[in-house]
Amino acid sequence: MCFSATASFTAGTVLLAMGSVAARRASQAQRHRDLPFALIPVLFGIQQLLEGALWLTFPDKAPCLNVALTQSYSVFSQVLRPIYVPVAVLLMETVPWRRKLLVGVALAGTAAGLFLLYYLLRLRVVAQVSGQHIVYIFPHFHVLAASGLYLLSTCASPLLSSQRAVWLFGVVATVSFIAAYTVYTTWFISVWCFFAAILSGIVLLHFPRHRAARESTEL
Structure with a gap:
């Protein structure tokens, strides 16, 4: 993350373990529609491992690898996240009116993700170390509408x-x-992705070792 390669590698490893546990519990409970949500820590874990590897390319140790890792990290943070998260939530939802709203949000997230993907393919993102953090310098395509849809999703x-x-x-x-x-x-971007990644451990709360009645977990 924004502090060091060690922090990113540690976070990534822990998140992969959490996601594996959540996915196993979802499978054991035969709750297959919940599996994408259970895998959220795995996705965040991979993203943190990418940033950990990116740290090792500074300063100018592996320029080509730096570019590849920066673009891969950006795809996870800018494209996959706004598309994946609302779809995962939608698949779990059973309340009709909530599902309708989530369909709209999922479509909005997909639009934002595809918009950002288009510019990621056209213009290269640059990663630099600044003040003991990684800063991602994006071409100026974060228009207000795309940013709003990203946050919404x-x-x-x-x-x-x-x-x-x-x-x-x-x-x-x-x-x-x-x-x-x-x-x-x-x-x-780096800091929020790290915070969100660590907090994705909350996903495990939805898959306790001994699952209580479903009604007790609903709002």
């Missing part, structure tokens, strides 16, 4: 869920977004 979609753990995930994602933007504006 990544933070608001879990808040629409009837599942308490999913809703809590949305709350902490939103709070971490605000905190990272307020305190670490320059390094916002």
